[in-house]
Amino acid sequence: MSADHSYQKENEFAIDSEADLIKSFRPRDQKKLILPERLRFPFRVRSYMTWKDPSGVYTYLVFKLPNWDLPRGVAFKRTASSGEPTGGLCSWCHAYGSSEEIGLLSVAISANVSTSYFVCQDLSCIEKIEETAMLAGKDPDKNIAELFYRMEKLFERISNYKPES
Numbered sequence: 001m002s003a004d005h006s007y008q009k010e011n012e013f014a015i016d017s018e019a020d021l022i023k024s025f026r027p028r029d030q031k032k033l034i035l036p037e038r039l040r041f042p043f044r045v046r047s048y049m050t051w052k053d054p055s056g057v058y059t060y061l062v063f064k065l066p067n068w069d070l071p072r073g074v075a076f077k078r079t080a081s082s083g084e085p086t087g088g089l090c091s092w093c094h095a096y097g098s099s100e101e102i103g104l105l106s107v108a109i110s111a112n113v114s115t116s117y118f119v120c121q122d123l124s125c126i127e128k129i130e131e132t133a134m135l136a137g138k139d140p141d142k143n144i145a146e147l148f149y150r151m152e153k154l155f156e157r158i159s160n161y162k163p164e165s
């Protein structure tokens with residue numbers, strides 16, 4: 001085998017304890033955090049970790065780039081779209097889907113500011129990229145790198161946020 005999946009291997013990281021997992025989220029998000037059941041620590045994450053709370057309102061993402069000291073987490077809130085459900089194209093992985101699959105997920109940047117992303121509701125973007133690449137006989141690395149770049153930008157945006165005063 002050639003150098004495929006090198007990007008994902010680089011992007012593997014470990015979560016050592018429940019406390020570390022919780023700490024990866026901002027205090028604002030920790031209030032909304034419902035951890036998945038039956039987690040066994042420590043565990044390794046390939047590319048990123050994502051899950052939903054039982055009500056389906058929140059989707060969580062935990063991600064770490066090789067040059068970050070610690071993993072970072074964020075809670076997305078499912079946002080009802082006004083009018084007819086349409087579905088469409090995920091802005092992170094470019095997969096098409098119904099309104100059940102692809103929709104607006106919003107991230108609270110501060111008490112008053114939020115930003116939203118039109119993405120796969122379950123953040124299964126990496127699987128979709130890999131599937132599409134496999135069917136097309138192409139290397140997924142470029143699209144995976146782009147996906148990680150978008151996630152990096154999201155975390156930069158929430159960690160660099162300074163309220164205007």
Ligand SMILES: [Zn+2]
Pocket residue numbers: 090091092093094095119120123124125128
């Ligand atoms: Zn996607």
